[in-house]
Amino acid sequence: MNMLSEVAVEKVLEKPMNIIPLKMVGKDVSVYYGDKRALYDVNLDVRENTVTALIGPSGCGKSTFLRSLNRMNDTIEGCKVTGRIALDGDDIYDASIDVVELRARVGMVFQKPNPFPKSIYENIAYGPKIHGLARSKADFDQIVEASLQRAGLWNEVKDRLHEGGTGLSGGQQQRLCIARAIAVSPEVILMDEPCSALDPIATAKVEELIHELRANYTIVIVTHSMQQAARVSQRTAMFHLGHLVEENDTDKMFTNPDDQRTQDYIMGRFG
């Protein structure tokens, strides 16, 4: 079905999606929490410099899939992932892959802003420090400024870089977390409902930021808001009860989805 829909998409789009290279490939991905199966043989690809939105009702497995893309599921007791997930062709669950290195390449932004109880500067410098990306004070200063600039936070915080990161507003905190993720120069950024704890204005700022980040990063975002998925993403994948229901171009997904369940969910008939 996925294949079919992609063929359909290719026909209608001016610039077919398939010329954009694949950044990450998920094949027959299944995830188990102990005895409970959370994902059933998901085949989902992530394209480079594209925003891919994962939607679906609560408990459908979209966050689980997201977290398996940088092996954050490893931190959960009793979690098991089967199938194959590749980053630039390399299996990330292979024994030869260092999970630390993987997470430096595939960064993550969480649902609730979680700045460390340190200063704004140290929040950003944390990642580069542990990965040894910079040595001199000047290098760090440069990374911190560049990251904050990219996250659109620089002008708001440049005068109080050494104050606590927890003192910022919710929206600023979330952009700080995005800046923190950018600071280690990842290739992919995973966002798990990054705006669910933010007010509409802060949400708009973060969405704008996601839009700009797309030029340099590959982004996968889990969201509960249909409008947000429609606004920020180019590709959308719909999950239901642990199955991937449909994956399509966002435009097509929200106007003329192939699957009845997608249609129902988008129209608000369930979820």
Add this chain to the structure above:
Amino acid sequence: MSTSLILIILLIVGAGAYGLAASRAVRMSGGKLSALHSRPGYYGAYAAIWAILPAALVLAVWLVASPMIVERTVRGGFPDDVKSMPVAEQNLAYGMINAIARGLPMLSAEDTAALSSGSVDVRAKLAEKGVPLAGDVQPYMLEAARTLNAETGTSRLAMTAVVALLALGGAAIALRSVAPRFRARNRVERVILWALVAASSIAILTTVGIVLSMLTEAAHFFREIPPLEFFFGTVWDPRFAGAGSTSAGQFGLIPLLAGTLYIGFVAMLVAVPVGLFAAIYMAEYASPKVRSLAKPLLEVLAGIPTIVYGFFALITVGPFLRDLSMQVNGLLTGNYVNFIQAQSVLTAGIVMGIMLIPYVSSLSDDIITAVPKALRDGSLGLGATRSETIKKVVLPAALPGIVGALLMTASRAIGETMIVVLAAGVAARMQINPFEPMTTVTVKIVAQLTGDLEFTSPQTLVAFALGITLFAITLCLNIYALYIVRKYREQYE
């Protein structure tokens, strides 16, 4: 009627009032319970409170006040020559009268008759019944004892009547006020609130009482020994008055304080790293299975009485260290002489440290676990390793709480007595060699208060001055710890 019987009757009346009021409320609602302001149980509780509470309060006051009033009457009836005796002797006489009054009802009718005629020895007769008297019975005492019994009997009767009246009256008033819109719940809850307030104020008032009693005794001490000499004296030598010396001796706090802090420091040196590492392992690395097994096991250590740790120090650790030092010394210099005493700062410190491990680990474990998972995820998501996450994110975030926990542990170390008595000895000395015995404030408090003592000499009163000093130190530590812990909590709320 005995007090316990009165109490039982009170409870029965209360239960009856509860049932009546509850059923009355149900009847008034006309089968529609939602028409009532409160659930029927609250009406019942309201009536029960009215029945029991005032009566019980009066009962309590009566029980306290009645003996005092009776005593005044009886003493008022003393012959004039007795009244002119010193107060101490009068008190003695009253004590005897009390004993006689207790014994009189046990005597048989003919004994009582014989007593009145004066033909029997009261003391011997009462001793037969198991009531020993301190001296010979004067005739007026017998009379006074009879008055005492009569007065007490009357008072009891009156008390029973008043309490019963109050209970029934209270129940009646409460029953009459039961009505569908009557706010029984609010009133019952207010009574419960006051009960809670009373319970918590007991704890606070007790603390205040302890401090005040220590302060008064310490003030007595400072009247004889100047505070400067106590707080800054470097010699501890309280000579007991019986030893033939006229001087009071020297009461320098410094050697004891030095010993306390030194032993506490060695103990923390053992407990902090071990406890912290254990906590980090439990909180961050241990699988739930290991954790659920190891944590309670570690906490068992906290349940061992400290005197048992004392044995352990005395029998095992002390001799082991002594022999070890002998071997080490022998191997190094060829001279087999131990340089660690069996009783030493080191022995006490190590064993006390072991005792403190569970406090450190358990408190720190709770604090580390309380660091939000989001912070760990944030760090791991950036590609930090587990140990980097712990070192750079989790521990700094938990640090204030851990410091608070350590301060609380330190105040325990300072208050510890039994381990020190057995492991570090009782010699109050000022020195810095950890292999020699020293002693602590608590040990000296025990030493000064043990034996046959009078509570007027500085030798005993010094214990209170020591106690209040110790109390002040641990209080400051605990307040500071609480302040830090509270500040830490705010960070995540």
